[in-house]
Amino acid sequence: MSDLSDLYQEVILDHNRRPRNFRRIDPASHHADGYNPLCGDKLSLTLQVDGGSIADVAFEGSGCAISKASASLMTDAVKGKSVDEARSLFERFHRMVTTPPDLPVEDMGKLSVLAGVREFPVRVKCASLAWHTLKAALDRKAAVSTE
Ligand code: ZN
Numbered sequence: 001m002s003d004l005s006d007l008y009q010e011v012i013l014d015h016n017r018r019p020r021n022f023r024r025i026d027p028a029s030h031h032a033d034g035y036n037p038l039c040g041d042k043l044s045l046t047l048q049v050d051g052g053s054i055a056d057v058a059f060e061g062s063g064c065a066i067s068k069a070s071a072s073l074m075t076d077a078v079k080g081k082s083v084d085e086a087r088s089l090f091e092r093f094h095r096m097v098t099t100p101p102d103l104p105v106e107d108m109g110k111l112s113v114l115a116g117v118r119e120f121p122v123r124v125k126c127a128s129l130a131w132h133t134l135k136a137a138l139d140r141k142a143a144v145s146t147e
Pocket of ligand 1: 036039040041063064065066067125126
């Protein structure tokens with residue numbers, strides 16, 4: 001078993017301790033619930049989309065440090081972006097965490113701290129949950145599971 005400590009870099013610990021956008025938008029224009037049964041991570045995502053842009057985005061829920069930090073980083077990354085930009089970020093993030101660990105990946109700024117999950121296949125689902133939930137919300141699906 002490899003050492004997990006490299007995963008818990010400072011940014012992840014910080015976002016886990018003080019998650020950004022940790023609340024509920026009510027009323028919200030879009031929402032979805034995400035569940036990762038493998039780890040027990042649950043999150044509820046609410047968005048306010050105005051004129052094709054994500055004016056506000058927030059999440060609530062409980063889960064491991066990776067899932068919570070990823071949700072916090074995701075909301076920070078897509079807030080103020082257009083829906084198209086957010087979808088493109090989803091694709092890039094998904095590619096980053098599913099590229100084999102021995103291959104180089106695109107630098108995604110702060111989001112790159114999560115590239116370390118590639119070493120731990122189980123953790124990829126924790127890191128991806130918020131992004132799959134975002135996609136579900138934008139696609140008007142009420143719920144998504146990583147299984
Ligand atoms: Zn997890």
